[in-house]
Amino acid sequence: DTGVSQDPRHKITKRGQNVTFRCDPISEHNRLYWYRQTLGQGPEFLTYFQNEAQLEKSRLLSDRFSAERPKGSFSTLEIQRTEQGDSAMYLCASSPHGTPPSYEQYFGPGTRLTVT
């Protein structure tokens, strides 16, 4: 059983450019989460999907951020017009979901974004 995978692992971009990250969850997991982690801090929630439905978005997710999970499998996170403050590690996690109402989340290796 492969774990959560993310691509790319590292991305360096210039301010103002658009970037897109991909996450492939564990195959039988129907929930997929995005988090962001800046240096010295714990990860912070951005958004999550159950199958293809986006169920919650954090207020951290400004209008420049958009996430999709079109067929309920992989997900993409796009950042438009990147700013230096977007530099962070972007983490993806997945979990099964059913009864009982909560299951363990497993994280991918992350995509480290540097905006110059």
Added chain:
Amino acid sequence: GIQVEQSPPDLILQEGANSTLRCNFSDSVNNLQWFHQNPWGQLINLFYIPSGTKQNGRLSATTVATERYSLLYISSSQTTDSGVYFCAVEDNQGGKLIFGQGTELSVKP
């Protein structure tokens, strides 16, 4: 929203020593997980422990949900235990995890 506090923020140990890391949370939760973040940033699952006690080798964890805290015990520490340990809780509103600030552990040979 739920607040998660971890203590201590930093811990330096000699190899072979034991340690206890604490996680306090401000409200009832559905789920609590402990993670170890390696130097490359990968979060490694240690325990899924909304209540009770679990053990895995030299590591064990206890969550007392009624008193809103969890403890992670590391015995006979090794240099490979170094890194940041995070506690994260899932609130009752949905699926997201809320992380503490972490405890940075350094084990010296």
